[in-house]
Amino acid sequence: MLHARISGISSYTPDGILDNEMLSQMVDTNDEWITSRVGIKTRHILRDPDKASSYMGIQAVNKLLASTGTPAEEIELVLCATSNPDYRFPSTGSVICDGAKLKNAYSYDIEAACAGFLVALQEARAFVCSGIYKKVIVVATEKMSSMVNYADRQTCPLFGDGAGAVLVEPTGDTSVGVMDAIFHVDGWGRDHLLMVAGGSAKPTTHATVDAGENFLFQDGRAVYKHAVTNMLTSTLDVMKRNNLSVDDVDYLVPHQANLRIIEAVADRAQFPMDKVLVNIEHTGNTSAASIPLCLDEYKDKLKKGDKIVLTAFGAGFTWGAMYLVWDL
Secondary structure, three states: OOEEEEEEEEEEEEOEEEEEEHOOOOOOOOOOHHHHHHOEEEEEEOOOOOOOOOHHHHHHHHHHHHOOOOOOOHHOOEEOOOOOOOOOOOOOHHHHHHHHOOOOOEEEOOOOOHHHHHHHHHHHHHHHHOOOOEEEEEEEEEEEEHHOOOOOOOOOOOOOOEEEEEEEEEEEEOOOOOEEEEEEEOHHHHHHHOOOOOOOOOOOHHHHHHHOOOEEEEOOHHHHHHHHHHHHHHHHHHHHHHHOOOOOOEEEEEEEEHHHHHHHHHHHHHHHHHHOOOOOOHHOEEEHHHHHHHHHOOOOOOOOOOOEEEEEEEOOOEEEEEEEEEEE
């Protein structure tokens, strides 16, 4: 029986920084208001108008290949999780394959909002465990600044840009790797977190642009409530299914949505904060990229055999949790 293990990890954040003081010059806000509500001080922004989500994904993938010593021609599949594709078509994954010279890889995009990395990792697990592919890259890349309205003080402090990538390979050691995952979706939530225009339901027009409907919209109160409840229940469910107590789990890695959401989930699940990996203060919410960015930042702290629970919640609503035993 094969298991799928993460055999390498990397990330990329652009050099551009948008801090709270800079934001206060753009919109009616201040550092104290932002920090107390969402726990964010700075976020990375890809300011070059000629560079898109694929650019960050290519950087993360190139770093991954270099750090693992993997030849580009050995990669068989690239799963790209993004809500900010370069184009409606072709796929951003295909652009990343071209830019990273992954000539033998097939690729496609996965759109599961902030849960995208976990969903893509679960797909990579299925491909690897079935024996269809042996070397799969999961890359999550989000130019969130491309969909943010910087005149909206409720949402513009939240989001940053970045990318994270992992290499997924088979292992005969069934005690490590991706052990289990639980996912849910409820389309009822779509009205609370979405981009109203730009799709086939409401194509872009002068009127939609003038109305600001081509920017991200979020009903903060509803999203907070459902994010806490659903990340909590999926975390507890995957732990229960695998006979894990809080003492058994070394780290909880939640989607970096909002520090208050993270703290509420940890508190209700009875995880002490020293077992919760958090980097939102200097990255902001990078949607699908947030979990791999966080894992990469803490990789020197993680050790082989660590039991980790990952959880995320995003637009859809879509949410879930994954149980992973670290093998790096």
